[in-house]
Amino acid sequence: MGKTILNTRPETDSGDLDTILKQRGYDVCHAPMLSIDFPPLPADQPTINLDGVQAIIFTSANGVRAFTRHSLHRGLPILAVGDATAKTARAAGFATVYSANGDIHDLAGLITRQISPDDGVLYHPAARKVAGDLGTMLAAKGYVINRHTLYEAHAATSLPQPVLDGLHGETIRAVLFFSPRTAETFVKLMERHNTKGALTNVTAFCLSPAVKDRLASLAWHKIVVSAEPTQESLLLELDNAII
Structure with missing residues (x-):
């Protein structure tokens, strides 16, 4: 499809999600917002x-x-x-x-x-x-x-350069968020990198309304909340969206 999805999950939880996204035809890039110790x-x-x-x-x-x-x-x-x-x-x-x-x-x-x-x-x-x-x-x-x-x-302290390039170059079309703290960390890093304006063509997909609330300060193209707080429901929202 040529649509790149940003996976923000910790490395410990990313493997299965990456596989599923690729099977659905998406390209995937990574910016874990949390590292697990x-x-x-x-x-x-x-x-x-x-x-x-x-x-x-x-x-x-x-x-x-x-x-x-x-x-x-x-x-x-x-x-x-x-x-x-x-x-x-x-x-x-x-x-x-x-x-x-x-x-x-x-x-x-x-x-x-x-x-x-x-x-x-x-x-x-x-x-x-x-x-x-x-x-x-x-x-x-x-x-x-x-x-x-x-x-x-532990919250990430920076965004990888390929992710910043993908946001500025508009190749990243969607970001997946599974927890409020992940969303909070992403907002802080966008502010730290002065890239808050790079999301006007990017859709945020959120597992719950609580996750959405943490992203409200950023100017997204759209914020989509999963009908149910499950990974499969969130991915169905992604599949059905025009991104």
């Missing part, structure tokens, strides 16, 4: 304690990757935010995996349907910064969530 556990807590835990919550594939670096335990049920995260959990060896196929609000609904708060704690391996407070959402219903920081997402 998996630090060692602290010396005073060298292992993950799952005593009293009835299920594990994964809000990203990186949560799966972080947990499996530190624990061989695969016996607990998994409650995953979406299908991609659920797929990563199954590939890591978890047998009982439920997917909310959506966002954190859908995940909260899945938890209340599948899990009784009387049966134990929910363990949530997470990033230092999280998009949404699942614990607060569920506390009123009696759920106790042990959120454990196991990885960090």
Whole structure:
């Protein structure tokens, strides 16, 4: 098609998306807005304690990757935010995996349907910064969530020169955004590079309204929000758009 799509996902999440985009006929370039770091556990807590835990919550594939670096335990049920995260959990060896196929609000609904708060704690391996407070959402219903920081997402400090060239040369026609923090980082980098005016022919595709809100300060050709907060829904929006 000759239409280049900018993939802003972290390197850890880019491989499958790149393959799908290329299969759909798009050219792909990369500017990961976040890099993922998996630090060692602290010396005073060298292992993950799952005593009293009835299920594990994964809000990203990186949560799966972080947990499996530190624990061989695969016996607990998994409650995953979406299908991609659920797929990563199954590939890591978890047998009982439920997917909310959506966002954190859908995940909260899945938890209340599948899990009784009387049966134990929910363990949530997470990033230092999280998009949404699942614990607060569920506390009123009696759920106790042990959120454990196991990885960090560091914001990029610059845009690659090929990406800047593609934006100025109008070869990049669309940018995919999967999280509010990714969108925030992109806005900051566009301002830092003084390239805010290079997006008038570029369409932003956002996984949710919360992502769209972070991009409002930039002059896009158009901002499209996915009908559902899933990768496949977002890619359907891309396929159906005129870019």
